[in-house]
Amino acid sequence: MKFTEQLAAAWQKNNSLLCVGLDPDPAKFPAHLKEQPDAIFRFCAEIADATADLACAFKPQIAYFAARRAEDQLEALIAHIHDRHPGVPVILDAKRGDIGSTAEQYAIEAFERYQADAVTVNPYMGRDSVEPWLAYKDKGVILLCRTSNPGGSDLQFQKVGAGDTALYELVAQMVARDWNPEGKYTGQLGLVVGATFPGEIARVRQIVGDLPLLVPGIGAQGGDIEATVTAGKTATGSGLMINSSRAILYAGKGEDYAAAARQVALQTRDAINRWR
Amino acid sequence: MKFTEQLAAAWQKNNSLLCVGLDPDPAKFPAHLKEQPDAIFRFCAEIADATADLACAFKPQIAYFAARRAEDQLEALIAHIHDRHPGVPVILDAKRGDIGSTAEQYAIEAFERYQADAVTVNPYMGRDSVEPWLAYKDKGVILLCRTSNPGGSDLQFQKVGAGDTALYELVAQMVARDWNPEGKYTGQLGLVVGATFPGEIARVRQIVGDLPLLVPGIGAQGGDIEATVTAGKTATGSGLMINSSRAILYAGKGEDYAAAARQVALQTRDAINRWR
Numbered sequence: 019m020k021f022t023e024q025l026a027a028a029w030q031k032n033n034s035l036l037c038v039g040l041d042p043d044p045a046k047f048p049a050h051l052k053e054q055p056d057a058i059f060r061f062c063a064e065i066a067d068a069t070a071d072l073a074c075a076f077k078p079q080i081a082y083f084a085a086r087r088a089e090d091q092l093e094a095l096i097a098h099i100h101d102r103h104p105g106v107p108v109i110l111d112a113k114r115g116d117i118g119s120t121a122e123q124y125a126i127e128a129f130e131r132y133q134a135d136a137v138t139v140n141p142y143m144g145r146d147s148v149e150p151w152l153a154y155k156d157k158g159v160i161l162l163c164r165t166s167n168p169g170g171s172d173l174q175f176q177k178v179g180a181g182d183t184a185l186y187e188l189v190a191q192m193v194a195r196d197w198n199p200e201g202k203y204t205g206q207l208g209l210v211v212g213a214t215f216p217g218e219i220a221r222v223r224q225i226v227g228d229l230p231l232l233v234p235g236i237g238a239q240g241g242d243i244e245a246t247v248t249a250g251k252t253a254t255g256s257g258l259m260i261n262s263s264r265a266i267l268y269a270g271k272g273e274d275y276a277a278a279a280r281q282v283a284l285q286t287r288d289a290i291n292r293w294r
Numbered sequence: 295m296k297f298t299e300q301l302a303a304a305w306q307k308n309n310s311l312l313c314v315g316l317d318p319d320p321a322k323f324p325a326h327l328k329e330q331p332d333a334i335f336r337f338c339a340e341i342a343d344a345t346a347d348l349a350c351a352f353k354p355q356i357a358y359f360a361a362r363r364a365e366d367q368l369e370a371l372i373a374h375i376h377d378r379h380p381g382v383p384v385i386l387d388a389k390r391g392d393i394g395s396t397a398e399q400y401a402i403e404a405f406e407r408y409q410a411d412a413v414t415v416n417p418y419m420g421r422d423s424v425e426p427w428l429a430y431k432d433k434g435v436i437l438l439c440r441t442s443n444p445g446g447s448d449l450q451f452q453k454v455g456a457g458d459t460a461l462y463e464l465v466a467q468m469v470a471r472d473w474n475p476e477g478k479y480t481g482q483l484g485l486v487v488g489a490t491f492p493g494e495i496a497r498v499r500q501i502v503g504d505l506p507l508l509v510p511g512i513g514a515q516g517g518d519i520e521a522t523v524t525a526g527k528t529a530t531g532s533g534l535m536i537n538s539s540r541a542i543l544y545a546g547k548g549e550d551y552a553a554a555a556r557q558v559a560l561q562t563r564d565a566i567n568r569w570r
Contacts, residue, residue: 041396081392081399087407089365115416116357116389117443120317123357131363140391142418142438144445162418167393169420172468176454176461185452185461192448 020205021136021158022230024107028074029256031105035247035294036287037232038069039111039263040078040095044086046268048275058083059091061275063098065267068276069283070103075136075259077232079111096132107135109232109259113162115140121150129154136160138210138232141189145197152203158230159206163189163222166212166235186211187221194226208232211250213241213260220249228252230259237265237286247293255294262286296481297412297434298506300383304350305532307381311523311570312563313508314345315387315539316354316371320362322544324551334359335367337551339374341543344552345559346379351412351535353508355387372408383411385508385535389438391416397426405430412436414486414508417465421473428479434506435482439465439498442488442511462487463497470502484508487526489517489536496525504528506535513541513562523569531570538562 019027029035040062044052051057066076076099083092096108110132114124128137128151136158139151151159164174164186174186183191193207211222213235222231231250235241243260250258266286270278295303305311316338320328327333342352352375359368372384386408390400404413404427412434415427427435440450440462450462459467469483487498489511498507507526511517519536526534542562546554 079392079396079399081390081396081403084365085399085402085407087365089360089363113392113416114357114389115391115418116355117441120355120357123355123361126361127357131361140389140416140418142391142416142449143441143443144448144450146443146445148445165393165419167419167422169422169424172420172472173418173461173465174420176464178452178454178461185449185454188452189449 020156021107022205022208024105024135025074025158025230025259026256028106032071032074033291034072034074034287035256035258035260035290036073036283037075037077037109037259037261038065038073038266038283039234039261040065040076041263041267042082048270048272050273056091058086058088059094062095064276065279066095066099067102068280069266070099070106072280072283072287073106075107075109077109077111077261079263093132096134100133107158109136109138109158109160110134111138113138113140115143115147117143118146118150121147125151125154129157136208138162141193145192148197152206155206157206158208160208160210160232161189161193163193163209164211164215164218166214166241170212186218187225190222190225194229210234213246216242216245216249219246223250223252223257228257230257232259232261234261236260237262243289244293247290251294260290296432297383298481298484300381300411301350301434301506301535302532304382308347308350309567310348310350310563311532311534311536311566312349312559313351313353313385313535313537314341314349314542314559315510315537316341316352317539317543318358324546324548326549332367334362334364335370338371340552341555342371342375343378344556345542346375346382348556348559348563349382351383351385353385353387353537355539369408372410376409383434385412385414385434385436386410387414389414389416391419391423393419394422394426397423401427401430405433412484414438417469421468424473428482431482433482434484436484436486436508437465437469439469439485440487440491440494442490442517446488462494463501466498466501470505486510489522492518492521492525495522499526499528499533504533506533508535508537510537512536513538519565520569523566527570536566
């Protein structure tokens with residue numbers, strides 16, 4: 019099954035556009051977990067178990083695992099999600115980007131080692147740096163387009179060419195058209211567009227048709243849910259993976275942190291659904 | 295000691311601008327290594343031992359390790375180089391790039407876990423995605439500017455703003471000026487500029503003064519040594535880390551592969567030095 023078909027099934031089954039970001043920071047873990055050798059796995063797995071029926075995807079951020087030599091816990095976590103919650107795809111947030119022969123190695127890392135269903139990729143090195151990822155026909159490749167951080171504008175908001183096109187718009191055009199000749203990779207491609215810029219989400223939606231958009235930046239980063247959904251939804255009221263990480267993960271500080279996470283995930287899912 | 299001071303000392307001590315890229319592909323290893331459990335470490339360590347007096351830096355590419363669950367061998371390799379060949383810096387080729395809180399985790403991965411002396415970073419997410427790396431005052435941060443692959447032009451060669459500036463030139467300007475206010479990060483910053491475009495190496499050199507340039511693309515990727523050195527050298531005949539990976543690593547197929555690698559490294563170093 020193509021990644022976007024898997025995603026569409028999760029949108030429908032869980033009535034949710036919420037992507038739960040798994041950025042595990044042990045300094046913020048509840049006290050009872052801190053001394054456990056597999057605390058990172060346990061923390062994330064409990065969050066996943068508590069929110070799987072409310073989410074359209076999970077998005078572990080690999081840096082949080084790699085900084086702590088916890089690659090084995092990331093493998094175990096993704097296997098756990100696939101085993102317990104089939105139908106909720108896992109997006110490995112890795113933002114890799116390299117020339118073809120090296121991109122092949124990164125694709126092995128993401129898709130074969132970690133068994134991720136999709137991965138985030140940086141477009142700066144161009145089309146041939148993306149193609150090795152697209153060779154995996156059932157996997158998703160979600161290209162950075164417009165990012166939600168302050169410095170995102172440094173490059174992405176530059177006007178390119180003779181007209182009034184910003185670089186992020188060009189990336190959207192390239193991904194939707196030039197890098198997808200004759201729709202060959204339809205069902206595999208997506209874009210990252212930050213929630214802090216609703217006008218730009220709307221512009222990207224206009225360019226890319228129904229391509230799925232991964233939208234970080236609600237919650238801790240301040241993006242507004244109404245504006246995000248209104249700007250980014252497709253005609254059928256979907257097309258979005260709206261990510262929330264810290265607001266869900268660290269909703270509670272005690273042993274009931276997973277229940278607290280579920281409450282925030284439920285509220286966030288429903289807040290999103292009000293504007294679909 | 296700042297990264298660029300360490301690099302300058304290596305340029306001088308080994309009379310070399312050659313960076314030896316460590317992209318270990320077990321399928322290409324000599325037969326006697328293939329069954330060893332730590333073949334990746336052994337292969338790279340022997341290459342390093344055979345070329346350390348001919349190189350200004352080593353550049354392990356992390357994807358080749360991550361694809362094979364060999365993070366422990368990458369740690370061991372970098373520790374081995376630091377132990378046996380002090381003074382030859384290690385650049386971790388990771389091309390990471392993410393928002394601040396995640397970039398902090400990646401910086402822990404590269405600088406604390408792996409103890410790399412420098413890292414390659416993708417500039418697409420802008421200034422605040424680079425700053426967490428620069429908080430490590432003795433470490434190098436080498437930003438992608440103009441890459442040697444065919445698709446490199448897709449974004450990097452776009453004309454930005456009203457004038458005739460290409461995006462890669464803007465990145466060079468930003469890194470050398472805007473992202474280095476009052477020279478605060480001098481000694482930490484560098485740029486990646488592919489050898490396949492000597493005219494563009496010259497243009498970047500003109501923009502960035504003496505900033506070190508990491509130049510991949512000679513050898514297997516076809517860049518010409520004379521043109522590269524002539525275009526990229528500083529007034530003192532240095533300023534470059536000219537990378538060669540496959541041509542050195544796989545120069546020999548038998549048990550004497552390290553000696554064969556040394557021969558090619560020696561020839562490459564000397565070929566570079568003819569044009570300094």
